[in-house]
Amino acid sequence: MKIVKYLGIAILVIGALGAAAFFIKSNAKSPITYETETAFKTDIEEKSVATGKVIPKEEVLIKPQISGIIDEILVEEGDQIKAGDLIARIKVVPNEQALMSARGRVSNAEIALRNAKIEYERNKTLFDRGVVASQDFLTIELRYNQALQELQNAKVDYQIIKSGSAGGEATANTNIRATISGTILEIPVEEGFQVIQANNFNDGTTIATIADMSRMIFEGQVDEAEVGKLELGMPLEISLGALQEETLLADLKFVAPKGVEEQGAVQFKIEGDINLDSINSFIRAGYSANASMILERKEQVLAIKEALLQYDKKTDDPYVEVQTGDQEFERRDVELGISDGINVEILSGIDENDKIKVWNKTEPVKRNTDKDDA
Numbered sequence: 001m002k003i004v005k006y007l008g009i010a011i012l013v014i015g016a017l018g019a020a021a022f023f024i025k026s027n028a029k030s031p032i033t034y035e036t037e038t039a040f041k042t043d044i045e046e047k048s049v050a051t052g053k054v055i056p057k058e059e060v061l062i063k064p065q066i067s068g069i070i071d072e073i074l075v076e077e078g079d080q081i082k083a084g085d086l087i088a089r090i091k092v093v094p095n096e097q098a099l100m101s102a103r104g105r106v107s108n109a110e111i112a113l114r115n116a117k118i119e120y121e122r123n124k125t126l127f128d129r130g131v132v133a134s135q136d137f138l139t140i141e142l143r144y145n146q147a148l149q150e151l152q153n154a155k156v157d158y159q160i161i162k163s164g165s166a167g168g169e170a171t172a173n174t175n176i177r178a179t180i181s182g183t184i185l186e187i188p189v190e191e192g193f194q195v196i197q198a199n200n201f202n203d204g205t206t207i208a209t210i211a212d213m214s215r216m217i218f219e220g221q222v223d224e225a226e227v228g229k230l231e232l233g234m235p236l237e238i239s240l241g242a243l244q245e246e247t248l249l250a251d252l253k254f255v256a257p258k259g260v261e262e263q264g265a266v267q268f269k270i271e272g273d274i275n276l277d278s279i280n281s282f283i284r285a286g287y288s289a290n291a292s293m294i295l296e297r298k299e300q301v302l303a304i305k306e307a308l309l310q311y312d313k314k315t316d317d318p319y320v321e322v323q324t325g326d327q328e329f330e331r332r333d334v335e336l337g338i339s340d341g342i343n344v345e346i347l348s349g350i351d352e353n354d355k356i357k358v359w360n361k362t363e364p365v366k367r368n369t370d371k372d373d374a
Contacts, residue, residue: 033327034327034329034357034358034359035358036323036355036356036357036358037304037305037308037355037356037358038352038353038354038355038356039302039303039304039346039350039351039352039354039356040302040303040304040352041300041301041302041303041352042300042301042303042343043297043298043299043300043301044297044298044301044303044337044338044339044340044343044344044345045294045296045297045340046294046295046296046297046338046339046340047292047293047294047295047340048222048226048229048292048293048295049290049291049292049293050220050221050222050270050290050291050293051220051221051288051289051290052218052219052220052221052270052288052289052290052291053218053219053220053286053287053288053289054216054217054218054219054238054240054248054274054283054285054286054287054289055216055217055219055285055286056182056185056211056212056213056215056216056217056285057212057215057216057217057273058180058211058212058215059185059209059210059211060179060180060182060209060210060211061206061208061209062087062176062178062179062206062207062208062209062210063197063198063203063204063205063206063207064090064176064195064196064197064204064205064207065197066090066092066174066197067092067093067194067195067196067197068090068091068092068093068174068194068195069090069091069093069192069193069194069195070088070089070090070091070189070190070191070192070193070194070195070207071088071089071090071091071174071191072088072089072191073087073088073187073189073190073191074086074087074088074089075087075088075184075187075208076184076187077184077185077186077187078183078184079183079184080182080183081178081181081182081183081184081210082178082181083178083179083180083181084177084178085177085178086175086176086177087176087177087178087184087207087208088176088189088207088208089174089175089176090174090175090176090195091174092162092174093194098161099158099161099162102154102157102158102161102162103158105154105157105158106151106154106155106158108154109147109150109151109153109154109155110151112147112150112151113144113147113148113150113151115147116143116144116146116147117144117147119140119143119144120140120141120143120144123136123137123140124137124141176207176208178208178210179210180210180212181212182210182211182212182213183210183211183212183213184208184209184210185209185210185211185285186208186209187207187208187209188206188207188209189205189206189207193205195207211285213283213285214276216274216276216283216285217250217253217271217272217273217274218236218238218248218250218270218271218272218274218289218291219269219270219271220269220270220289220290220291221262221267221268221269221270222267222268222270223265223266223267223268224259224265224266224267224268226295227255227259227268229295229296230252230255230270230293230295231252232252232253232254232255233251233252233253234251234252234293234294235249235250235251235252235293235294236249236250236251236252236272236291236292236293237249237250237291237292238250238272238274238289238290238291238292239289239290239292240283240287240288240289241287241288241289242284242287242288243279243281243287246279246280246281247279248274248275248276248279248283248289249274249275250272250273250274250275250291251272251273251275252270252271252272252293253271253272253273254269254270254271254272255268255269255270256268256269256270270291272291296338298337298338298345301337301345301346302345302346302351302352303343303344303345303346304320304343304344304346304350304356305342305343305344306339306341306342306343306344307358308320308356308357308358308359309334309336309344310359317333318333318334318336319331319332319333319334319349320332320334320349320350320356320357321356321357321359322350322354322355322356322357323354323355323356323357329357332349332350332354333349334346334347334348334349334350335347335348335349
């Protein structure tokens, strides 16, 4: 009986060892069969994308020459106008204190003129008789002429404060006219709005914004890491958010000499002259746009897909795994060149004959057919 008992125990132990060996052997096999790819020759363009907008090259703000109230607006946003066209009329509302002060100045000038006239006429009679010396008479005559001029100046100032112009109809300052030909982009005021003229303490009220829509530019920003690769005159391909099927062509004309820090990154302003002949659609001011710039281009260089790269966790150095046997791979450090985001140039480390591991392949998920059938 003891022999049978020991024999049963031995069989159980051997069975357990066999099962463990099978389990270890089966788990030692890789559940994934890695595929490989090889390097190839291709053209690579390193591009940079600048975000920005499309705006007119020049915008002119029309401001009044005198303060008052908008009496009439004669144009609408989007209208095409020429230089000199009437945009609006302003009704002058004089300041009561300034008006009374100007009226008092006129009265004082009239009083001074009467006194100067009396003295002039009296001394002229004496001068004609030879009683008054010529030099004394010339001085009195000068004071009389100055009094005449002072009264005229006071009346002009009073008229300007009262009606907005020295003329009776006050058309010089109260009629707001376009200074350039173009399109009315914006009219930020309405009839009845109070406006003020530009002075040392205020920019003045903008009555209208005019721009020549036939001269448009792209205005955007690029990161400091890429601004050193930009060259004036390089071509830009501009895509518009509002017209996704259209592409504008432009030339880089300006790169800001000073950057501006935004959210921890230094950005540089760029501008490009847009060729409107390259598009048939009407371009509106303020369209959001992206400008694509080719920073560097290389033809027929050795490259691999960027997805094949791996990076050392400690040094961040790039490397690939090259096949040495059946599902056996070794690490190869590589030196990289330019990249277009899909393919990357290989300067050294591998050649066209090396089979590179597609390392990021995942094991397919097995379906539970019994559960699905249920």
